[in-house]
Amino acid sequence: MDPAENETPLPQAGHAEVRIVAATPEAARAVAEVVRRCFAGTEQRSYPLPGGGTRLHLTVDTETIAGPVRSWLATSRASTGTGPHAEEF
Template identity: 65%
Template sequence: MDHEPLPSESHAEVRIVAATPEVARRVAEVLRHCFASNEQRSYPAGRGGGTRLHLTLDTAHAAEPARSWLATSESTGHDQTHADEV
């Protein structure tokens, strides 16, 4: 499996897979209320239809409620990938 380079320390790459582009956009909009982000990119999600949306979040510029959640969260130390992730 090819691995993409990791984003910078204060950024996170997010992939949203949804049945319709509208659902993917609604989820992305919620994330943008919590974090600064770049322009989203969308792609077909495969044979079954649907949409895959990619965006990069800037966690250094978090808004509430993400700011308070980030301040109190702790990493579990688990680096797990779902079976269907690429």
């Protein structure tokens, strides 16, 4: 992980930073589209990964409903075993 990413300030209250890592830009965009159906968000930013692949970043507004799926997300419970991957902080 890039040390500079650890120094990234937290997003403002009610917002979340989403990072998607995929083998192709198309796969990353498809996942971002699903996220944007649930939450209002900013324009995505994508970066190539060393050795291939794409990392896509977007900021979502968790307080603004972007579609009907939002109500399900608001009432669902977190799955067990969720949490950061070993390489995430």
